Amino acid sequence: MMRYKEFGRTGKKVSVLGLGCMRFDPTNEPLAIETILTAIQLGINYLDTAPGYCQDKSEEFVGRALAELPVETRKKVYVSTKSTIYSDPTAEAVRRRIEQQLKRLGKEKIDFYNMWNIMDLEQYERVMARGGPYEGALRAKEEGLIDHLCCTSHASGEDVVKMVKEGAFEGITLGYNLLNHTFHQAGLKAAAAAGWGVVTMNPLGGGLLTRDAAKRRSLSDSSGSFVATALRFNLAHSEITVVLSGMKNPAEVRANVATAVSLERPDPEIIENILERFAALGESFCTGCRYCLEYCPQGIQIHLYTQMWDQVRLKIPEEAQRVYEIYLGDENRWLQGKRTTDCTECGECEEHCPQRLPIREYLDKIGRFLGEK
Ligand code: SF4
Numbered sequence: 138m139m140r141y142k143e144f145g146r147t148g149k150k151v152s153v154l155g156l157g158c159m160r161f162d163p164t165n166e167p168l169a170i171e172t173i174l175t176a177i178q179l180g181i182n183y184l185d186t187a188p189g190y191c192q193d194k195s196e197e198f199v200g201r202a203l204a205e206l207p208v209e210t211r212k213k214v215y216v217s218t219k220s221t222i223y224s225d226p227t228a229e230a231v232r233r234r235i236e237q238q239l240k241r242l243g244k245e246k247i248d249f250y251n252m253w254n255i256m257d258l259e260q261y262e263r264v265m266a267r268g269g270p271y272e273g274a275l276r277a278k279e280e281g282l283i284d285h286l287c288c289t290s291h292a293s294g295e296d297v298v299k300m301v302k303e304g305a306f307e308g309i310t311l312g313y314n315l316l317n318h319t320f321h322q323a324g325l326k327a328a329a330a331a332g333w334g335v336v337t338m339n340p341l342g343g344g345l346l347t348r349d350a351a352k353r354r355s356l357s358d359s360s361g362s363f364v365a366t367a368l369r370f371n372l373a374h375s376e377i378t379v380v381l382s383g384m385k386n387p388a389e390v391r392a393n394v395a396t397a398v399s400l401e402r403p404d405p406e407i408i409e410n411i412l413e414r415f416a417a418l419g420e421s422f423c424t425g426c427r428y429c430l431e432y433c434p435q436g437i438q439i440h441l442y443t444q445m446w447d448q449v450r451l452k453i454p455e456e457a458q459r460v461y462e463i464y465l466g467d468e469n470r471w472l473q474g475k476r477t478t479d480c481t482e483c484g485e486c487e488e489h490c491p492q493r494l495p496i497r498e499y500l501d502k503i504g505r506f507l508g509e510k
């Protein structure tokens with residue numbers, strides 16, 4: 138049976154597994170709708186979408202899937218969507234965005250609305266500034282267009298702790314998985330302790346943890362599958378309300394639901410057991426901690442490149458290519474106008490990388506792979 142948890146203090150009970158709606162084939166609406174309806178039928182009642190996902194089709198797919206449900210079932214399904222300061226920098230822009238989203242989703246009120254992808258405290262301040270995105274979302278909440286105001290963040294644990302102290306939101310979505318858990322743990326715990334709903338995204342490390350899963354079977358726990366083990370790692374945390382996973386077809390939904398229902402309750406022993414096994418993996422990946430960034434005199438977004446190189450190393454070059462295209466599509470936001478060719482090979486970043494990654498070598502290789510060099 139699917140487990141449900143209280144989403145912080147919102148009074149809403151949500152499934153411990155959520156459907157990330159970012160992996161549907163944008164050209165195959167029937168499959169996307171079938172995937173969403175399968176998830177709902179199997180007990181998932183938290184759908185996470187956003188503008189831009191699936192070539193900007195995701196919100197519409199969610200709306201059309203919901204329209205196929207009886208009213209009573211629809212009322213029990215919660216939708217989370219977002220707006221980002223990059224495309225909606227003002228209160229008015231957020232307001233316009235929300236109106237568009239309500240139409241796309243076919244809803245009168247958005248259940249969970251997120252200030253999307255707050256990278257650090259400086260950006261948090263800009264989101265919260267007078268006339269900024271938060272103000273627009275707050276006004277929409279007061280008008281009854283939004284039920285709960287939340288945020289998503291890739292900021293460090295320390296920064297998230299400070300954001301939580303401000304108490305402006307009711308929930309947070311964090312990237313959290315076996316690769317980066319130490320970097321995000323303080324934020325995760327602080328949000329849970331403050332009574333926020335805590336959603337985690339990217340439990341499979343953007344595909345890094347699923348590639349060569351067969352080879353890693355010896356590292357799996359009792360589930361017998363490395364993919365399931367990585368998902369169980371998140372599901373076993375008592376602090377986490379919803380584990381989001383991007384699923385692109387009904388088969389993936391069924392497999393992940395089977396994993397979710399295999400845990401009757403959060404269990405610290407499962408976490409310990411998985412961490413011990415994972416330590417034996419012996420592979421060093423970029424955790425996305427971004428400690429290197431402040432030491433780079435060139436301002437290169439090192440973590441984006443090292444993570445793409447990890448994907449190439451793990452033989453998922455198509456995933457690296459896919460995210461690179463996203464970065465190029467909004468270059469100022471992601472790459473901040475800097476490329477691998479800007480690297481002067483000073484080595485400062487490597488001094489401060491906790492993973493001890495040979496960053497210069499990785500930048501050279503990924504730069505060649507992507508055709509920047
Ligand atoms: S390259 Fe190293 S320091 Fe930079 S984000 Fe990755 S793990 Fe962190």
Ligand code: SF4
Pocket residue numbers: 432433434435436437439479480481482483484485486487496497500
């Ligand atoms: S080696 Fe390159 S990426 Fe690293 S700090 Fe120097 S310029 Fe930046």
